Amino acid sequence: MKTLSINHIAPVSLWSITRNYIAICKAKVVLMLVITAWVGIALAPETERTWFAQIMSLIGIGSLAAAAAAINHVVDREIDQKMARTRHRPVATERLSVRHALVFACVLTVAGISVLLVWSNVLCTILTFMALLGYAVVYTLFLKRATPQNIVIGGLAGAMPPLLGWVSETGQLDAEPLLLVMIIFAWTPPHFWALAIARRNDYKRANVPMLPVTHGIEFTQICMIVYTVVLALICVVPYLISMSGWFYLVCSSILNIWFIIKSLSLYFWPSDEKAMALFRFSISHLLLLFIALFADKWIV
Numbered sequence: 208m209k210t211l212s213i214n215h216i217a218p219v220s221l222w223s224i225t226r227n228y229i230a231i232c233k234a235k236v237v238l239m240l241v242i243t244a245w246v247g248i249a250l251a252p253e254t255e256r257t258w259f260a261q262i263m264s265l266i267g268i269g270s271l272a273a274a275a276a277a278i279n280h281v282v283d284r285e286i287d288q289k290m291a292r293t294r295h296r297p298v299a300t301e302r303l304s305v306r307h308a309l310v311f312a313c314v315l316t317v318a319g320i321s322v323l324l325v326w327s328n329v330l331c332t333i334l335t336f337m338a339l340l341g342y343a344v345v346y347t348l349f350l351k352r353a354t355p356q357n358i359v360i361g362g363l364a365g366a367m368p369p370l371l372g373w374v375s376e377t378g379q380l381d382a383e384p385l386l387l388v389m390i391i392f393a394w395t396p397p398h399f400w401a402l403a404i405a406r407r408n409d410y411k412r413a414n415v416p417m418l419p420v421t422h423g424i425e426f427t428q429i430c431m432i433v434y435t436v437v438l439a440l441i442c443v444v445p446y447l448i449s450m451s452g453w454f455y456l457v458c459s460s461i462l463n464i465w466f467i468i469k470s471l472s473l474y475f476w477p478s479d480e481k482a483m484a485l486f487r488f489s490i491s492h493l494l495l496l497f498i499a500l501f502a503d504k505w506i507v
Protein backbone atom coordinates (compact mmCIF):
# COMPACT_ATOMS: atom_id res chain seq x y z
CA MET A 208 0.00 0.00 0.00
CA LYS A 209 1.18 3.54 -0.78
CA THR A 210 2.54 5.32 2.31
CA LEU A 211 3.12 8.94 3.35
CA SER A 212 6.09 9.69 5.55
CA ILE A 213 5.44 12.34 8.22
CA ASN A 214 8.69 13.91 9.50
CA HIS A 215 10.43 10.74 8.28
CA ILE A 216 9.44 9.04 11.54
CA ALA A 217 6.14 7.22 11.28
CA PRO A 218 4.98 6.04 7.88
CA VAL A 219 1.20 6.47 7.82
CA SER A 220 -0.86 4.95 5.03
CA LEU A 221 -3.32 7.11 3.18
CA TRP A 222 -5.99 4.57 4.05
CA SER A 223 -5.36 4.81 7.80
CA ILE A 224 -5.75 8.61 7.59
CA THR A 225 -8.98 8.24 5.61
CA ARG A 226 -10.20 5.63 8.08
CA ASN A 227 -9.84 8.14 10.94
CA TYR A 228 -12.06 10.62 9.13
CA ILE A 229 -14.65 7.95 8.33
CA ALA A 230 -14.61 6.81 11.98
CA ILE A 231 -15.38 10.26 13.38
CA CYS A 232 -18.42 10.50 11.07
CA LYS A 233 -20.10 7.54 12.89
CA ALA A 234 -20.82 6.24 9.39
CA LYS A 235 -23.24 3.43 10.31
CA VAL A 236 -25.37 5.71 12.50
CA VAL A 237 -25.38 8.37 9.75
CA LEU A 238 -26.41 5.73 7.21
CA MET A 239 -29.37 4.80 9.42
CA LEU A 240 -30.31 8.48 9.85
CA VAL A 241 -30.20 8.93 6.07
CA ILE A 242 -32.41 5.86 5.56
CA THR A 243 -35.04 7.35 7.93
CA ALA A 244 -34.79 10.69 6.07
CA TRP A 245 -35.29 8.84 2.80
CA VAL A 246 -38.49 7.27 4.16
CA GLY A 247 -39.60 10.81 5.09
CA ILE A 248 -39.08 11.79 1.44
CA ALA A 249 -40.89 8.68 0.18
CA LEU A 250 -43.96 9.25 2.37
CA ALA A 251 -44.28 12.96 1.60
CA PRO A 252 -46.95 14.09 -0.88
CA GLU A 253 -45.69 13.80 -4.44
CA THR A 254 -43.96 16.85 -5.83
CA GLU A 255 -42.17 17.82 -9.03
CA ARG A 256 -38.76 17.25 -7.43
CA THR A 257 -36.29 15.11 -9.35
CA TRP A 258 -34.51 12.00 -8.06
CA PHE A 259 -31.28 13.95 -8.25
CA ALA A 260 -32.60 16.69 -5.94
CA GLN A 261 -33.83 14.05 -3.49
CA ILE A 262 -30.46 12.29 -3.43
CA MET A 263 -28.66 15.62 -2.97
CA SER A 264 -30.99 16.42 -0.03
CA LEU A 265 -30.04 13.11 1.59
CA ILE A 266 -26.35 13.87 1.00
CA GLY A 267 -26.85 17.30 2.63
CA ILE A 268 -28.62 15.81 5.68
CA GLY A 269 -25.97 13.07 5.93
CA SER A 270 -23.14 15.64 5.74
CA LEU A 271 -24.55 17.68 8.62
CA ALA A 272 -25.15 14.52 10.68
CA ALA A 273 -21.54 13.43 10.04
CA ALA A 274 -20.31 16.91 10.99
CA ALA A 275 -22.27 16.65 14.25
CA ALA A 276 -20.65 13.26 14.94
CA ALA A 277 -17.16 14.70 14.26
CA ILE A 278 -17.79 17.57 16.70
CA ASN A 279 -19.00 14.96 19.23
CA HIS A 280 -15.63 13.18 18.93
CA VAL A 281 -13.82 16.43 19.72
CA VAL A 282 -16.03 17.56 22.61
CA ASP A 283 -16.12 14.07 24.16
CA ARG A 284 -12.45 13.15 23.67
CA GLU A 285 -11.66 13.10 27.41
CA ILE A 286 -14.73 11.00 28.22
CA ASP A 287 -13.89 8.70 25.30
CA GLN A 288 -10.36 8.17 26.67
CA LYS A 289 -11.83 6.76 29.90
CA MET A 290 -14.24 4.27 28.32
CA ALA A 291 -13.15 0.84 27.01
CA ARG A 292 -15.68 1.07 24.13
CA THR A 293 -14.41 4.43 22.88
CA ARG A 294 -10.79 4.73 23.99
CA HIS A 295 -9.49 3.71 20.54
CA ARG A 296 -11.26 6.54 18.73
CA PRO A 297 -9.07 8.73 16.50
CA VAL A 298 -9.37 12.01 18.44
CA ALA A 299 -9.24 10.30 21.85
CA THR A 300 -5.96 8.59 20.90
CA GLU A 301 -4.70 11.77 19.18
CA ARG A 302 -4.23 9.87 15.91
CA LEU A 303 -6.34 12.75 14.57
CA SER A 304 -5.78 16.24 15.97
CA VAL A 305 -8.59 18.38 17.34
CA ARG A 306 -7.80 20.99 14.70
CA HIS A 307 -8.06 18.53 11.81
CA ALA A 308 -11.31 17.10 13.17
CA LEU A 309 -12.83 20.56 13.55
CA VAL A 310 -11.74 21.70 10.09
CA PHE A 311 -13.28 18.49 8.70
CA ALA A 312 -16.53 19.19 10.60
CA CYS A 313 -16.60 22.77 9.26
CA VAL A 314 -16.07 21.60 5.67
CA LEU A 315 -18.88 19.05 6.04
CA THR A 316 -21.15 21.69 7.58
CA VAL A 317 -20.56 24.29 4.86
CA ALA A 318 -20.87 21.64 2.12
CA GLY A 319 -24.06 20.20 3.67
CA ILE A 320 -25.69 23.62 4.11
CA SER A 321 -24.80 24.62 0.52
CA VAL A 322 -26.18 21.37 -0.90
CA LEU A 323 -29.42 21.76 1.07
CA LEU A 324 -29.86 25.40 0.06
CA VAL A 325 -29.39 24.56 -3.62
CA TRP A 326 -31.31 21.27 -3.87
CA SER A 327 -33.72 21.49 -0.93
CA ASN A 328 -35.15 24.58 0.75
CA VAL A 329 -34.45 27.09 3.53
CA LEU A 330 -36.72 25.46 6.13
CA CYS A 331 -35.07 22.05 5.64
CA THR A 332 -31.62 23.66 5.90
CA ILE A 333 -32.49 25.48 9.14
CA LEU A 334 -34.05 22.39 10.74
CA THR A 335 -31.09 20.20 9.77
CA PHE A 336 -28.66 22.73 11.20
CA MET A 337 -30.75 22.82 14.39
CA ALA A 338 -30.43 19.01 14.60
CA LEU A 339 -26.66 19.39 14.28
CA LEU A 340 -26.61 21.92 17.14
CA GLY A 341 -29.01 19.73 19.14
CA TYR A 342 -26.67 16.77 19.04
CA ALA A 343 -23.21 18.38 18.90
CA VAL A 344 -23.86 21.20 21.38
CA VAL A 345 -27.03 20.74 23.44
CA TYR A 346 -26.67 16.96 23.98
CA THR A 347 -22.90 16.45 23.86
CA LEU A 348 -21.66 19.59 25.57
CA PHE A 349 -24.41 20.08 28.16
CA LEU A 350 -27.04 17.36 28.67
CA LYS A 351 -24.72 14.35 28.52
CA ARG A 352 -22.74 15.68 31.48
CA ALA A 353 -25.71 17.09 33.39
CA THR A 354 -28.69 14.75 33.66
CA PRO A 355 -29.68 11.08 33.27
CA GLN A 356 -32.46 12.35 30.97
CA ASN A 357 -29.67 13.41 28.56
CA ILE A 358 -30.49 10.90 25.84
CA VAL A 359 -34.26 11.37 26.15
CA ILE A 360 -34.03 15.10 25.41
CA GLY A 361 -30.98 14.79 23.15
CA GLY A 362 -32.71 11.99 21.26
CA LEU A 363 -34.85 14.61 19.55
CA ALA A 364 -31.91 15.57 17.30
CA GLY A 365 -31.44 11.99 16.11
CA ALA A 366 -35.20 11.64 15.62
CA MET A 367 -35.41 14.58 13.20
CA PRO A 368 -34.33 13.01 9.86
CA PRO A 369 -37.77 11.74 8.68
CA LEU A 370 -39.09 15.28 9.23
CA LEU A 371 -36.06 16.70 7.41
CA GLY A 372 -36.68 14.39 4.46
CA TRP A 373 -40.36 15.30 4.34
CA VAL A 374 -39.67 19.05 4.61
CA SER A 375 -37.03 18.80 1.86
CA GLU A 376 -39.91 17.69 -0.38
CA THR A 377 -42.71 19.96 0.74
CA GLY A 378 -40.99 22.98 2.31
CA GLN A 379 -43.48 22.93 5.18
CA LEU A 380 -44.16 21.23 8.52
CA ASP A 381 -46.94 18.63 8.68
CA ALA A 382 -48.37 16.32 11.35
CA GLU A 383 -47.37 13.05 9.60
CA PRO A 384 -43.58 13.51 9.75
CA LEU A 385 -43.88 14.68 13.37
CA LEU A 386 -45.37 11.26 14.06
CA LEU A 387 -42.29 9.63 12.53
CA VAL A 388 -40.13 11.83 14.77
CA MET A 389 -42.10 10.65 17.80
CA ILE A 390 -41.52 7.03 16.80
CA ILE A 391 -37.72 7.45 16.80
CA PHE A 392 -37.94 9.64 19.91
CA ALA A 393 -39.66 6.81 21.84
CA TRP A 394 -37.31 4.19 20.34
CA THR A 395 -34.11 5.96 21.42
CA PRO A 396 -34.21 5.37 25.23
CA PRO A 397 -34.52 1.55 25.04
CA HIS A 398 -31.97 1.59 22.18
CA PHE A 399 -29.39 3.45 24.21
CA TRP A 400 -30.13 2.25 27.76
CA ALA A 401 -29.66 -1.38 26.68
CA LEU A 402 -26.09 -0.48 25.75
CA ALA A 403 -25.66 1.75 28.80
CA ILE A 404 -26.63 -1.14 31.10
CA ALA A 405 -24.01 -3.41 29.55
CA ARG A 406 -21.40 -0.61 29.59
CA ARG A 407 -22.39 0.99 32.91
CA ASN A 408 -18.86 0.63 34.36
CA ASP A 409 -17.49 2.63 31.43
CA TYR A 410 -19.91 5.47 32.17
CA LYS A 411 -19.24 5.26 35.92
CA ARG A 412 -15.48 5.51 35.30
CA ALA A 413 -15.96 8.48 32.98
CA ASN A 414 -18.33 10.12 35.47
CA VAL A 415 -21.16 10.43 32.92
CA PRO A 416 -24.60 10.43 34.61
CA MET A 417 -26.30 7.79 32.46
CA LEU A 418 -29.49 6.33 33.95
CA PRO A 419 -28.07 2.88 34.92
CA VAL A 420 -25.30 4.67 36.84
CA THR A 421 -27.50 7.23 38.63
CA HIS A 422 -30.67 5.19 39.19
CA GLY A 423 -29.54 1.57 38.94
CA ILE A 424 -30.13 -1.22 36.46
CA GLU A 425 -33.58 -2.28 37.64
CA PHE A 426 -35.06 1.22 37.36
CA THR A 427 -33.50 1.60 33.89
CA GLN A 428 -35.02 -1.70 32.78
CA ILE A 429 -38.46 -0.57 33.96
CA CYS A 430 -38.07 2.71 32.04
CA MET A 431 -37.10 0.71 28.95
CA ILE A 432 -40.26 -1.38 29.20
CA VAL A 433 -42.35 1.80 29.56
CA TYR A 434 -40.76 3.32 26.44
CA THR A 435 -41.20 0.14 24.38
CA VAL A 436 -44.92 0.14 25.29
CA VAL A 437 -45.22 3.87 24.46
CA LEU A 438 -43.41 3.15 21.17
CA ALA A 439 -45.87 0.35 20.35
CA LEU A 440 -48.81 2.70 20.98
CA ILE A 441 -47.37 5.54 18.89
CA CYS A 442 -46.68 3.09 16.07
CA VAL A 443 -50.40 2.34 15.74
CA VAL A 444 -51.23 5.99 15.01
CA PRO A 445 -49.96 6.04 11.36
CA TYR A 446 -52.47 3.25 10.65
CA LEU A 447 -55.28 4.99 12.57
CA ILE A 448 -54.89 8.22 10.59
CA SER A 449 -54.62 6.26 7.30
CA MET A 450 -51.07 7.41 6.76
CA SER A 451 -50.04 3.73 6.45
CA GLY A 452 -51.93 0.52 5.78
CA TRP A 453 -52.36 -3.00 7.16
CA PHE A 454 -48.93 -4.22 5.98
CA TYR A 455 -47.21 -1.58 8.12
CA LEU A 456 -49.54 -2.31 11.05
CA VAL A 457 -48.78 -6.05 10.99
CA CYS A 458 -45.00 -5.56 10.64
CA SER A 459 -44.75 -2.83 13.29
CA SER A 460 -46.94 -4.77 15.74
CA ILE A 461 -44.75 -7.87 15.42
CA LEU A 462 -41.57 -5.81 15.83
CA ASN A 463 -42.92 -3.89 18.81
CA ILE A 464 -44.30 -6.94 20.62
CA TRP A 465 -40.90 -8.54 20.10
CA PHE A 466 -39.19 -5.42 21.50
CA ILE A 467 -41.48 -5.44 24.57
CA ILE A 468 -40.89 -9.17 25.16
CA LYS A 469 -37.13 -8.72 24.92
CA SER A 470 -37.25 -5.78 27.37
CA LEU A 471 -39.38 -7.80 29.79
CA SER A 472 -36.98 -10.70 29.46
CA LEU A 473 -34.05 -8.40 30.29
CA TYR A 474 -35.93 -7.25 33.40
CA PHE A 475 -36.78 -10.73 34.68
CA TRP A 476 -33.57 -12.51 33.63
CA PRO A 477 -30.94 -9.76 33.43
CA SER A 478 -27.46 -10.18 31.98
CA ASP A 479 -25.01 -7.95 30.14
CA GLU A 480 -25.08 -10.30 27.13
CA LYS A 481 -28.86 -9.96 26.96
CA ALA A 482 -28.60 -6.17 27.24
CA MET A 483 -26.14 -6.08 24.32
CA ALA A 484 -28.40 -8.40 22.31
CA LEU A 485 -31.31 -6.02 22.97
CA PHE A 486 -29.19 -3.05 21.84
CA ARG A 487 -28.35 -4.84 18.57
CA PHE A 488 -32.00 -5.87 18.15
CA SER A 489 -33.12 -2.23 18.56
CA ILE A 490 -31.10 -1.29 15.47
CA SER A 491 -32.63 -4.07 13.33
CA HIS A 492 -36.04 -3.15 14.77
CA LEU A 493 -35.84 0.47 13.62
CA LEU A 494 -34.46 -0.46 10.23
CA LEU A 495 -37.24 -3.02 9.63
CA LEU A 496 -39.89 -0.61 10.94
CA PHE A 497 -38.85 2.05 8.43
CA ILE A 498 -38.58 -0.51 5.62
CA ALA A 499 -42.16 -1.54 6.51
CA LEU A 500 -43.32 2.10 6.38
CA PHE A 501 -41.71 2.43 2.96
CA ALA A 502 -42.90 -0.92 1.57
CA ASP A 503 -46.45 -0.31 2.79
CA LYS A 504 -46.75 2.64 0.45
CA TRP A 505 -46.19 0.38 -2.57
CA ILE A 506 -47.89 -2.79 -1.33
CA VAL A 507 -51.26 -1.39 -0.30
Ligand code: HEM
Nearest residue numbers: 235236239240243358361362365366391395398399402490
Ligand atom coordinates in the same frame (compact mmCIF):
# COMPACT_ATOMS: atom_id res chain seq x y z
C1 HEM B 1 -29.43 10.60 21.72
C2 HEM B 1 -29.76 9.56 20.93
C3 HEM B 1 -28.87 8.36 20.75
C4 HEM B 1 -27.89 7.87 21.55
C5 HEM B 1 -27.42 8.41 22.89
C6 HEM B 1 -27.33 6.73 20.87
C7 HEM B 1 -26.26 5.99 21.34
C8 HEM B 1 -25.60 5.03 20.63
C9 HEM B 1 -24.37 4.42 21.03
C10 HEM B 1 -23.59 4.77 22.30
C11 HEM B 1 -24.02 3.54 20.08
C12 HEM B 1 -22.78 2.66 20.07
C13 HEM B 1 -21.77 3.29 19.17
C14 HEM B 1 -20.47 2.54 19.18
O1 HEM B 1 -20.44 1.33 19.43
O2 HEM B 1 -19.46 3.20 18.91
C15 HEM B 1 -25.05 3.56 19.07
C16 HEM B 1 -25.05 2.79 17.94
C17 HEM B 1 -25.93 2.92 16.93
N1 HEM B 1 -26.99 3.80 16.88
FE1 HEM B 1 -27.57 5.03 18.33
N2 HEM B 1 -27.98 6.53 19.70
C18 HEM B 1 -28.91 7.50 19.57
C19 HEM B 1 -29.76 7.69 18.53
C20 HEM B 1 -29.74 6.94 17.38
C21 HEM B 1 -30.59 7.18 16.25
C22 HEM B 1 -31.64 8.29 16.19
C23 HEM B 1 -30.29 6.25 15.31
C24 HEM B 1 -30.85 6.03 13.95
C25 HEM B 1 -31.96 6.54 13.53
C26 HEM B 1 -29.22 5.44 15.86
C27 HEM B 1 -28.65 4.38 15.20
C28 HEM B 1 -27.58 3.67 15.67
C29 HEM B 1 -26.91 2.63 14.90
C30 HEM B 1 -27.26 2.16 13.49
C31 HEM B 1 -25.86 2.16 15.69
C32 HEM B 1 -24.86 1.06 15.37
C33 HEM B 1 -23.57 1.69 14.93
C34 HEM B 1 -22.47 0.67 14.70
O3 HEM B 1 -22.71 -0.53 14.69
O4 HEM B 1 -21.32 1.13 14.52
N3 HEM B 1 -28.93 5.87 17.12
N4 HEM B 1 -26.00 4.47 19.42
Ligand SMILES: CC(C)=CCC/C(C)=C/CC/C(C)=C/COP(=O)(O)OP(=O)(O)O
Nearest residue numbers: 236271272275276279335338339342364365
Ligand atom coordinates in the same frame (compact mmCIF):
# COMPACT_ATOMS: atom_id res chain seq x y z
C1 LIG C 1 -28.05 16.80 11.47
C2 LIG C 1 -28.49 15.58 12.17
C3 LIG C 1 -29.58 14.80 11.56
C4 LIG C 1 -27.91 15.24 13.32
C5 LIG C 1 -28.09 13.95 13.96
C6 LIG C 1 -27.15 13.85 15.06
C7 LIG C 1 -26.68 12.45 15.29
C8 LIG C 1 -25.42 12.01 14.56
C9 LIG C 1 -27.35 11.64 16.15
C10 LIG C 1 -26.96 10.28 16.52
C11 LIG C 1 -26.99 10.09 17.98
C12 LIG C 1 -25.85 9.27 18.53
C13 LIG C 1 -25.03 8.39 17.69
C14 LIG C 1 -25.59 9.37 19.79
C15 LIG C 1 -24.45 8.69 20.42
O1 LIG C 1 -24.38 9.14 21.72
P1 LIG C 1 -22.98 9.48 22.33
O2 LIG C 1 -22.35 10.54 21.51
O3 LIG C 1 -23.15 9.76 23.77
O4 LIG C 1 -22.25 8.07 22.13
P2 LIG C 1 -20.74 7.69 22.13
O5 LIG C 1 -20.38 7.39 23.53
O6 LIG C 1 -20.68 6.48 21.25
O7 LIG C 1 -19.99 8.87 21.56
